[in-house]
Amino acid sequence: MADVPSDAPEHCPGTSSDQAGKTSACQGCPNQNTCASGAVKAPDPAIEEIRLKMTSVKHKILVLSGKGGVGKSTFSAHLSHALASDDSTEVALLDVDICGPSIPKMMGLEGEQVHQSGSGWSPVYVEDNLAVMSIGFLLSSPDDAVIWRGPKKNGMIKQFLRDVDWGEVDYLIVDTPPGTSDEHLSIVQYLSSAGIDGAVIITTPQEVSLQDVRKEIRFCEKVKLPIIGVIENMSGFVCPKCKNTSQIFPPTTGGAQRMCEELNLPLLGRVPLDPRIGKSCDEGKSFLTEVPDSPAAMAYQSIIRKIKDYCSHSSIKGSVTVDLE
Amino acid sequence: MDTSERGSLDQVKHVVLVLSGKGGVGKSTITTELALAFRHSGRKVGILDVDLCGPSIPRMLRVGKPEVHQCDAGWVPVYADPQQQLALMSIGFLMEDPDEAVVWRGPKKSALIGQFVSDVAWGELDVLLVDTPPGTSDEHLSVLENLRKHKVDGAVLVTTPQAVSTGDVRREITFCKKTDVKILGIVENMSGFVCPHCSECSNIFSKGGGEELAKLTGSVFLGSVPLDPLLTASLEEGRDFLQAFPESSTYTAISDIAKTLLSNLES
Structure with a gap:
């Protein structure tokens, strides 16, 4: 570590x-x-401490993609909102994108600060049952850059897992930065004893994105992290005026569907481009409640149902082994 | 000329970083198109791709996966054109299997970047563009540390219009200030989409955020590049968009940005 x-x-x-x-x-x-x-x-003693801490967390889901800007944070935010729409479900959203935290803005929590309590850092609550933690809450200004090399980022992630007072949680959603490097290795290693239900992989349809996502899938195989499925985001754009669909990011190599067939992975769904999604994110609102009957919102809901199903059937044994490096 | 005794960047006139705090905003796209535009205006250009976990440039220039050769002066870059006006170095050339993940922590990434900066025999170049991964971490610090010995003209920052992206780019601006890198300008990418069926313009990722950010931070606004399926498709196939679609408004946008940048560099 x-x-x-x-x-x-x-x-x-x-x-x-x-x-x-x-x-x-x-x-x-x-x-x-x-x-x-x-x-x-x-082995880092923190792994055992994190295991103990995580005994109160039922399901842990990572949101991954090799490629940046494909919608990891957007999906993480909406998955959290959707799960928390059931008042009896406790949801926690952890942002481990240390250098580019988008979650505070998307959740409408920009400018919020973390408080220290006797039992650790208190996350910031959007609603009673939706807790959020991000390095964004530790910065004094939105201009602050976190210019850190790997080891410092890892230390932060460890603190997020070990020192945040999450309480009883049904779902912990972890939003990650792009790539297959420090943050990814750390989150998987630190959660290795606690167990991860699986990863949701996000891609856009074009090959330039898929080629990075294949690497991320290879990463999951290497660290034996189960893959819940793949989501194709920004999949076609319906013109609001003439209703014709354009492939802005054309699936020249068959898109996520072909990749999933080749790699034998479930395709959880496709979400079309909708300008209202980006707008909701900028305003810190949930697109799912803003425009619930849009095709994109329905696609999200269907994907989220599949993830819930997966989690209710998954029996994590908590033995993700990592022997890299 | 024998360059083995001297730094590999000695004959490189200008070094420009392409940065963005945010991923997927088009750093590699802008890098590729700028390089092509510079080459069309008769310059010798190099691209150094330091995105180690997700190298995109080799595909965007359709150079395949040639073997990287050694010469006395170091690694010979891969040329994207027969005239050898566009040179390229990327980790993509060093991987056996294109799907293999580079699961490396910082120190290993830094070591490779050090080699990329010091050991590639670029020869004579007018401009070397350095394409970076998102963030403000190991790759960025290492590439700067290594380039310091030479000279960095500055950085072009790429953003998409929406606040979630400009927010990350603000952090990148802070990074540039802290590390003393001059900001050559901001490019707004994915700015508006014109429906090919009815010509209605939809601002899928909002509009104007890049220009606003430039004003807010007192930086030069280089221009905006629209979302254009022809551009994404060209990059997918590794086709030279600027050569294929000289009539399009995207062409005008890109060449104007390239012109401004080049004249700023060479003035």
Whole structure:
């Protein structure tokens, strides 16, 4: 686990890196000898602490995509809204996109701050049963850039999982940044003992996106993370005036459907482009309640039903093993 | 000329980063189109793709997966055209299997970027464009750290119009200020979609956010590029959009941006 002691220098490779204690940055670090001895390569005790913390969380779902800007945060936000529309369901939404947190804005929580309580950080509540946590709540201004290398991002993710007072939760939705790097490895590793129900993969129809998404699927296979299914977002645009459909992001290689057939994965559904989705996100509202009878909202609802079904049948054993690096 | 004794960027006149806090806003698209536009105006251009987890440029220029060769001066870049006016380096060329995931943490990514910056034999170039992944993290810090030894003219920031995207780009602007990178201008991508059936313009991702952001932050607004299925399709097939559709308004938008940028660089 790439982890950085608070007194480590800026370029600390992380205590569990092969380079721990050996890089030029390690010269003069008070932890150099410990790191070089390999003593810290034992499993991170935080994994066990997180397992205990997560015993009050029934289902954990990751929202992933190799590609950026395909709608991960939009989907995460709407999945959370939809699940929380049932008053008896407790939902938590965790944003682990450390450098580009979009969730606060999409949930209408921009400018909110996290409070410290006796039992940890309190998440910010949209409704009584919908809690949100994001690094956005820890920044003092919307211009603040989080210019962090991997180890610091990992430390933050660990804190989000271990130190946030989530309470009793039915669904924990984790929104991720694009790629297959620090954040993804960390969230999977930290939740390895607690168990993850599975990942929802988002793509857009064109090959430039699918080629990155295939890598993300490969990542899931490598870390043995089950895939709940794939969602094709921005799938066609219906002109509000003439009602003709245009393929703005053309599925030149058969889109998500062909990819799912080839990789034997369920296609959960397709969501068309609708200018009102982006607008709702900018205003921090739920598109599903703003325009409930639109084709896009109906597509969302059908996908969300499938995810709920999946979770009610999934029996996580909590043994996602990660032996990368 | 023998470049082995000197830095691989010594004969590169201008270095421009293409940045955005947000993913999927068109960094690679804008990088590719700018490179093509520069080449059409007779410049020698290079693209360094430092998006290690999701390299898109090789597909967008349809260079396939050629082997990267070594020469005395370092790695020979891949040329996208027979005249060798457009050079390219990407991790996409180093992967055996295109679907393989690069599951790397920061330090490993930084090491490769260091090599990309110092070991590619670009030769003489008018402009080197550096395409980046979204965010403000390892890749960005490493590429800057390594380029510092040479010279970075500045960064072009790409955003889509909606607030969720401009919000991330504001953070990227802070990144540029903190790291002393000059902002050469902001490009608004996916700005409006003109229905090919009825010519009605729909602002799918809102409108004007890029220009507003430029005003707010006192940056140059380079222009907006509409959502154009012909452009997305061209990039899918690796076709030169600028050559194929010189009549389209998207063509005008892209070439105007390229012209402004180039004259700012060369003035």
